Amino acid sequence: xxxxxxxxxxxxxxxxxxxxxxxxxxxxxxxxxxxxxxxxxxxxxxxxxxxxxxxxxxxxxxxxxxxxxxxxxxxxxxxxxxxxxxxxxxxxxxxxxxxxxxxxxxxxxxxxxxxxxxxxxxxxxxxxxxxxxxxxxxxxxxxxxxxxxxxxxxxxxxxxxxxxxxxxxxxxxxxxxxxxxxxxxxxxxxxxxxxxxxxxxxxxxxxxxxxxxxxxxxxxxxxxxxxxxxxxxxxxxxxxxxxxxxxxxxxxxxxxxxxxxxxxxxxxxxxxxxxxxxxxxxxxxxxxxxxxxxxxxxxxxxxxxxxxxxxxxxxxxxxxxxxxxxxxxxxxxxxxxxxxxxxxxxxxxxxxxxxxxxxxxxxxxxxxxxxxxxxxxxxxxxxxxxxxxxxxxxxxxxxxxxxxxxxxxxxxxxxxxxxxxxxxxxxxxxxxxxxxxxxxxxxxxxxxxxxxxxxxxxx
Amino acid sequence: xxxxxxxxxxxxxxxxxxxxxxxxxxxxxxxxxxxxxxxxxxxxxxxxxxxxxxxxxxxxxxxxxxxxxxxxxxxxxxxxxxxxxxxxxxxxxxxxxxxxxxxxxxxxxxxxxxxxxxxxxxxxxxxxxxxxxxxxxxxxxxxxxxxxxxxxxxxxxxxxxxxxxxxxxxxxxxxxxxxxxxxxxxxxxxxxxxxxxxxxxx
Numbered sequence: 001x002x003x004x005x006x007x008x009x010x011x012x013x014x015x016x017x018x019x020x021x022x023x024x025x026x027x028x029x030x031x032x033x034x035x036x037x038x039x040x041x042x043x044x045x046x047x048x049x050x051x052x053x054x055x056x057x058x059x060x061x062x063x064x065x066x067x068x069x070x071x072x073x074x075x076x077x078x079x080x081x082x083x084x085x086x087x088x089x090x091x092x093x094x095x096x097x098x099x100x101x102x103x104x105x106x107x108x109x110x111x112x113x114x115x116x117x118x119x120x121x122x123x124x125x126x127x128x129x130x131x132x133x134x135x136x137x138x139x140x141x142x143x144x145x146x147x148x149x150x151x152x153x154x155x156x157x158x159x160x161x162x163x164x165x166x167x168x169x170x171x172x173x174x175x176x177x178x179x180x181x182x183x184x185x186x187x188x189x190x191x192x193x194x195x196x197x198x199x200x201x202x203x204x205x206x207x208x209x210x211x212x213x214x215x216x217x218x219x220x221x222x223x224x225x226x227x228x229x230x231x232x233x234x235x236x237x238x239x240x241x242x243x244x245x246x247x248x249x250x251x252x253x254x255x256x257x258x259x260x261x262x263x264x265x266x267x268x269x270x271x272x273x274x275x276x277x278x279x280x281x282x283x284x285x286x287x288x289x290x291x292x293x294x295x296x297x298x299x300x301x302x303x304x305x306x307x308x309x310x311x312x313x314x315x316x317x318x319x320x321x322x323x324x325x326x327x328x329x330x331x332x333x334x335x336x337x338x339x340x341x342x343x344x345x346x347x348x349x350x351x352x353x354x355x356x357x358x359x360x361x362x363x364x365x366x367x368x369x370x371x372x373x374x375x376x377x378x379x380x381x382x383x384x385x386x387x388x389x390x391x392x393x394x395x396x397x398x399x400x401x402x403x404x405x406x407x408x409x410x411x412x413x414x415x416x417x418x419x420x421x422x423x424x425x426x427x428x429x430x431x432x433x434x435x436x437x438x439x440x441x442x443x444x445x446x447x448x449x450x451x452x453x454x455x456x457x458x459x
Numbered sequence: 460x461x462x463x464x465x466x467x468x469x470x471x472x473x474x475x476x477x478x479x480x481x482x483x484x485x486x487x488x489x490x491x492x493x494x495x496x497x498x499x500x501x502x503x504x505x506x507x508x509x510x511x512x513x514x515x516x517x518x519x520x521x522x523x524x525x526x527x528x529x530x531x532x533x534x535x536x537x538x539x540x541x542x543x544x545x546x547x548x549x550x551x552x553x554x555x556x557x558x559x560x561x562x563x564x565x566x567x568x569x570x571x572x573x574x575x576x577x578x579x580x581x582x583x584x585x586x587x588x589x590x591x592x593x594x595x596x597x598x599x600x601x602x603x604x605x606x607x608x609x610x611x612x613x614x615x616x617x618x619x620x621x622x623x624x625x626x627x628x629x630x631x632x633x634x635x636x637x638x639x640x641x642x643x644x645x646x647x648x649x650x651x652x653x654x655x656x657x658x659x660x661x
Contacts, residue, residue, distance in 0.1 A: 023641055038576075040490050045473035047483050054482040060472045073625075074486075079465035131647055148638065155640045173640035183648060190648070191561050207622030217594045217634040218651025224591035225557050235468065241483055242621035246612035250576070260504055260577035261612075263635055264594075264649070265620060266628035272590070282465075289472035296477060 002345035007317035011433070013308070021315040023151060028309040030258025031359065037445035038250070047247050049363035052300035056290060062205040062238050069208025073270035076278040083113030086282045090115060090197070090230055091122055093278050096267035097228050099124065099194040103186075105212070106130045107199025108146050108303055109232050109282055111325040115197075129191045129218040131182050138165045144319025146326055147256045147305035152318050186218070196222035200233035200279075201302070202248055206241045209269035210279070213262040220266050225274040231268070235281050236299040249304060251361035254305040285338045294372045298333045300362045307366055313349050322346060329356035329366045333373055344382040347373040371407055408443050415439040424439060487617035493610040497575035498657070500564040501608050505578035508632035509645050510653040514605055518543045521602065521656040525567070530598040532653060534564035540587050541567050541602050544656070557591040570630070572607035573655070574615050579621060579629035580655065591625045594634075599650045601630065605657035 080086035085262035125219040132149035142414040143149030157175040203210040223229040253259040308328030324335040332346035424431040471562040487582040489565035502512040515521045569582035634649030
């Protein structure tokens with residue numbers, strides 16, 4: 001379904017849409033306070049961007065270096081072309097270790113590859129251990145945000161969900177009480193798991209290790225008890241040097257949730273004694289994106305979610321309307337690149353306000369890419385008839401001066417005199433839920449000429 | 460399967476690599492934020508993320524302070540890897556399976572240094588046999604030398620050898636979540652409290 005269709009349901013519930021909008025703006029404001037507390041913030045963004053652009057230009061070399069160093073640490077390294085192969089590899093590792101129960105920390109990559117349903121189909125118990133992810137898993141729905149998976153859910157609904165699944169008191173909605181219930185429920189799962197799966201925030205070519213950041217400590221608990229740790233990462237997660245982490249760890253949590261750093265920033269370099277560690281490196285379309293000069297900078301994304309929190313469209317339409325593991329501005333680039341047919345409406349949801357570009361910690365030119373993505377979809381002949389016709393109409397209008405002037409004058413008169421139903425009807429998408437501005441009395445051209453004449457008279 | 464996927468990925472990556480661009484130099488002294496009193500800043504930031512920093516002259520003084528901490532008083536199963544600070548009710552070196560540490564109520568552990576800009580403490584697994592002790596106890600204390608506070612993460616990475624330990628990391632405050640309507644709750648899965656003892660004579 002298209003973004004407008006899916007967003008409609010969300011927007012129709014006005015108080016809820018406003019509540020969602022405010023919740024995300026609250027996070028955006030926290031981010032601002034944190035960013036303003038670091039005098040060299042812009043310098044950090046500049047450095048992060050330069051490090052990522054450099055890394056992408058040497059990605060195969062850094063991947064080889066990473067693989068070599070990881071193997072030297074005793075890590076098993078696997079390569080997957082796509083999501084299916086990634087899932088098969090994880091499945092095989094679990095089979096070899098006779099695993100039945102898996103605990104997982106947040107990984108957008110496994111979300112992108114649909115690992116959970118695949119493993120569940122193959123008879124495994126897979127428990128998402130991030131509280132937000134556990135909530136959406138119990139509700140049988142996907143996360144709506146990459147950092148705040150349950151941002152669309154009210155505490156009363158979490159209460160209902162936990163009452164049903166965890167046996168909490170009916171009607172309970174206190175976040176402390178509910179979190180405590182989840183803590184006790186998930187402790188049991190941590191302690192009985194046979195394997196822990198994590199994502200990877202940053203992998204280091206120089207050392208062959210990787211860093212996982214959480215606030216809850218769920219990734220660490222998940223891999224410190226069982227004898228098997230599988231880390232799943234997209235091939236773009238690489239950094240050349242350990243010292244680069246200073247730049248990225250300073251930016252990540254501040255941009256994501258407005259914290260100075262996540263509670264736990266764990267550096268993994270090889271398995272625990274008597275345990276095994278596996279890393280699955282996944283392409284799944286990334287090498288194709290790297291070949292595209294227009295869109296390759298989207299690979300620099302560190303999944304902080306800042307572009308979502310600030311996006312006026314995301315905040316008002318909800319993450320589920322994007323139908324993608326990564327929603328929001330960055331998702332509206334990455335997702336249509338991969339599945340243009342089913343996600344061609346996403347870049348058109350954007351108003352090109354540029355706020356995403358302003359907050360992106362790695363300086364991805366998001367709104368430029370969103371504009372370029374429209375051209376990309378046009379070249380793929382994926383624009384709907386209404387977009388194509390209106391573009392054709394407007395381009396005709398703008399290329400003939402007389403048509404443009406006449407149309408402007410006609411519109412100014414018409415908008416003033418036409419009855420309301422003639423302007424605000426289903427044909428006018430722009431009239432939905434918003435008022436058109438009052439038309440000016442004369443055109444800019446006339447105003448300019450009049451002004452020039454006036455000032456000319458004075459001199 | 461995997462080896463051919465590996466080759467395919469590398470072939471695709473090398474097909475149209477972006478133009479080479481330089482890797483920026485990141486001097487640890489850089490244009491990075493420093494503080495007049497890094498220790499004060501460290502304590503302040505640690506406080507804002509839910510932790511508590513206590514400066515003490517000696518381990519003995521830390522021990523007196525620890526005895527006043529309510530969760531420590533209430534703890535049944537305790538572990539300490541710092542001589543003279545707190546008790547151990549179990550011998551962690553005699554334990555093989557980390558699952559046997561699931562019921563630890565309080566652990567006193569070692570950190571190496573603190574970071575003023577974010578209240579984080581660098582920990583490494585060579586200071587204790589089971590790394591799960593950073594995460595599974597209901598409450599933890601970390602002991603650091605009070606003199607060892609760096610200004611920022613650049614100075615931090617300048618002094619650590621990343622890759623030397625199978626596990627190492629920064630811990631900043633107790634475990635927390637805001638996944639239910641953005642309400643901050645301390646004690647999500649890991650420690651419900653973090654008390655840092657910054658010791659002058661250590």
